[in-house]
Amino acid sequence: MDSFQLLGSVVLYGFMVGILATAVVTVTVRNLFHAAIFLAFTLLGVAIIYFFMHAEFIAAIQILLYVGAIMILVIFAIMLTAKLSDPNISQSNRQKVPTLVLTIGTAILFITAILRTPWQLASQPQTTDAVKLGQALMGEFVFPFEVISLVLLVALIGAIAVARSDE
Amino acid sequence: MTVPIQHILIFSTLLFLTGLYGAITRRNMVGILMSIEIMLNAVNINFIAFSRLLDVSPEVAQVFVIFIIVLAAATAAELGGAALTFAYTIESSAIIIVSFLLTRDLSIVQRFGWLFLGPIILSAESIVSRSWENGFLHNDFFVLLVLALVLMITGAFLFLDKKEGGSEDEVNMPTILVVVGATYLALLVWLTLHSVLIQDVATMVSLTIYTIVGLVLFIRSGVTNSVTLRFGGIALLGFVVFRLLIVEVWQMELTGRIITFFVIGLLLISTAFMGRKKKLEHLVEDQNSEHLS
Numbered sequence: 001m002d003s004f005q006l007l008g009s010v011v012l013y014g015f016m017v018g019i020l021a022t023a024v025v026t027v028t029v030r031n032l033f034h035a036a037i038f039l040a041f042t043l044l045g046v047a048i049i050y051f052f053m054h055a056e057f058i059a060a061i062q063i064l065l066y067v068g069a070i071m072i073l074v075i076f077a078i079m080l081t082a083k084l085s086d087p088n089i090s091q092s093n094r095q096k097v098p099t100l101v102l103t104i105g106t107a108i109l110f111i112t113a114i115l116r117t118p119w120q121l122a123s124q125p126q127t128t129d130a131v132k133l134g135q136a137l138m139g140e141f142v143f144p145f146e147v148i149s150l151v152l153l154v155a156l157i158g159a160i161a162v163a164r165s166d167e
Numbered sequence: 168m169t170v171p172i173q174h175i176l177i178f179s180t181l182l183f184l185t186g187l188y189g190a191i192t193r194r195n196m197v198g199i200l201m202s203i204e205i206m207l208n209a210v211n212i213n214f215i216a217f218s219r220l221l222d223v224s225p226e227v228a229q230v231f232v233i234f235i236i237v238l239a240a241a242t243a244a245e246l247g248g249a250a251l252t253f254a255y256t257i258e259s260s261a262i263i264i265v266s267f268l269l270t271r272d273l274s275i276v277q278r279f280g281w282l283f284l285g286p287i288i289l290s291a292e293s294i295v296s297r298s299w300e301n302g303f304l305h306n307d308f309f310v311l312l313v314l315a316l317v318l319m320i321t322g323a324f325l326f327l328d329k330k331e332g333g334s335e336d337e338v339n340m341p342t343i344l345v346v347v348g349a350t351y352l353a354l355l356v357w358l359t360l361h362s363v364l365i366q367d368v369a370t371m372v373s374l375t376i377y378t379i380v381g382l383v384l385f386i387r388s389g390v391t392n393s394v395t396l397r398f399g400g401i402a403l404l405g406f407v408v409f410r411l412l413i414v415e416v417w418q419m420e421l422t423g424r425i426i427t428f429f430v431i432g433l434l435l436i437s438t439a440f441m442g443r444k445k446k447l448e449h450l451v452e453d454q455n456s457e458h459l460s
Contacts, residue, residue: 009170016178023182023205027189032198039201046208053219058211058229070204077197092192099191103184110180114173121172122222133229150257 012052019045028092032078040071057130175216183209256286260317264324280344283318287347290314294354311355318348349399353377367423371430374410377403378431382438407431 019042026038043066050059137145182205189202218229263280290310322344356376360369381403388397 012170013174016174020178020181020185023185026205027185027193027198027202032195035198035201039204042205043208046212049212050215053215055215055218055229058215062211066204066208074197074201081197093194096192099188103188106187107180107184110184111177114176114180119172119220120222121220125219128218128229146257150261153261 008052012049015045015048015052019049033075036071036075036078039074040067043067043071054125054127057133172216172220175220176213179209179212179216182206182212256283256314256317259283259286260321263321283344283347286314290351294358308355308359311351311358315348315351315355318344318351322346322348346399353380353403371423371427374407374427375430375434377407378434381407382434386438386441 022038022042022045026035026042029035029038043062047059047062047067050056050062186202186205186207186209189205190199193199193202215229294307294311322341325341325344357369357373360373363369364372381400383400384396384403385400388400
């Protein structure tokens with residue numbers, strides 16, 4: 001049992017390092033198409049993290065929506081735009097060094113805060129399933145749910161309005 | 168799950184900051200978009216970790232993740248009660264306004280006004296709901312409030328745009344929407360006051376409010392020559408008088424009766440006086456102009 005848990009932890013840490021590595025490649029690589037591919041791996045890794053934390057429904061959604069739908073959109077956008085798919089054009093601006101300093105400073109701040117906060121842990125790991133999730137969505141959170149459906153409607157109509165030719 | 172929560176949080180912090188770095192340094196929109204996706208995912212990992220390890224309801228955290236990811240459309244059949252009316256109201260209004268902005272064709276949009284029939288029928292349940300007896304801050308209040316406001320805003324929006332177009336029809340959808348919305352507001356005032364105050368006082372206050380609004384509408388209709396406004400004013404005043412004659416006189420205590428009659432009578436007399444004065448001024452002006460010509 002202990003050796004299994006140890007193995008699980010090691011695998012989880014391995015995935016964390018892998019996700020961070022692919023994310024770094026995504027934001028730094030020169031070729032945007034490669035960046036999109038690495039982003040897909042990052043998102044897939046995040047889905048695996050969800051599986052590790054027993055959030056199976058969220059993990060399924062992550063794979064379906066992010067890896068399935070959003071990534072396809074991004075790749076289409078890159079491939080249809082000549083300027084974006086050209087690897088010789090630099091895709092970064094000149095703020096690299098200040099941003100790096102800022103990011104590292106923020107990281108130190110956040111990590112200190114995380115380590116000093118007394119977290120109120122549950123006595124044992126909690127879990128939930130899709131049925132309870134659906135009940136919460138249709139019961140307690142039904143208003144935000146409706147608002148979000150409205151956002152989706154606006155996005156649909158907005159896409160039609162943008163794509164429509166001007167006459 | 169043997170990994171401590173601090174490690175997961177540190178990991179998601181680093182992931183978030185990686186995304187932030189990308190969002191600042193990338194030069195084009197697609198690159199920025201991809202970086203923002205990374206940041207959103209970091210936030211989602213935090214939520215999931217909290218739902219698993221912290222002493223909170225696991226559904227709450229995961230529902231937030233769903234809101235961030237899914238943006239799913241609602242199938243109204245699975246909803247019920249107040250939420251369904253809310254949804255119908257807002258969506259009807261959104262469809263009308265957006266389709267008007269897109270097509271600029273009022274005749275099409277006017278037909279969409281019938282979409283409001285759904286929430287109006289559903290709101291009947293809120294009007295007769297028993298929860299009005301225990302105060303007014305509950306779902307049914309907000310249902311009626313949202314319905315009234317949305318109806319009036321949509322109607323006013325179409326009304327303003329119609330004026331720019333300049334086409335004059337007699338009775339059309341914007342007018343109907345505004346009138347129905349105003350009716351709902353009046354109803355809301357009545358129900359709210361009755362749930363807060365004592366029965367007699369509430370009736371008195373709401374009747375006074377109706378009288379004031381009716382008189383304002385009536386005077387305003389004299390200025391703008393609008394048939395709808397005059398009709399609304401007359402309807403409100405008529406309701407007040409009718410209600411007074413039929414019910415109030417027999418039910419109220421003596422003091423309440425006297426005060427109500429006094430206030431309403433005062434308002435009626437002053438308005439009649441002002442209207443008369445205005446008419447006289449008009450007559451004088453007309454005569455003057457005739458003299459001049």
